[in-house]
Amino acid sequence: MSITLDIKAILIALMIIAIIVLVVYLIVLVSRLVKTVEHTNSILANVDKISADAKDTVEIISGALNGNQGFVATVKGVVAVIPAIKAIIDKATKADKKGDTV
Numbered sequence: 001m002s003i004t005l006d007i008k009a010i011l012i013a014l015m016i017i018a019i020i021v022l023v024v025y026l027i028v029l030v031s032r033l034v035k036t037v038e039h040t041n042s043i044l045a046n047v048d049k050i051s052a053d054a055k056d057t058v059e060i061i062s063g064a065l066n067g068n069q070g071f072v073a074t075v076k077g078v079v080a081v082i083p084a085i086k087a088i089i090d091k092a093t094k095a096d097k098k099g100d101t102v
Helices: 007-064 071-098
Strands: none
Touching: 007 071
């Protein structure tokens, strides 16, 4: 019993194997890409929270330092800002302890 293989059949078999390997590689690549996009979305959600907190703090500070207020009102506004700043620092500290990004 003898088996005869010509070069054309061997090349076709090699091309089919290469295509199968390429498809598996692309499936793995897409699954990793999905994980990366999910991680990026969680980071962007955290950035939105930080931006909102920073915006609120800046608005409080700018309101406290408004030129239309007297000295006592300005001091009162600055004192009102301290808890907001402390809250931001506490959030960052909690996130660091959990290992999350802020």
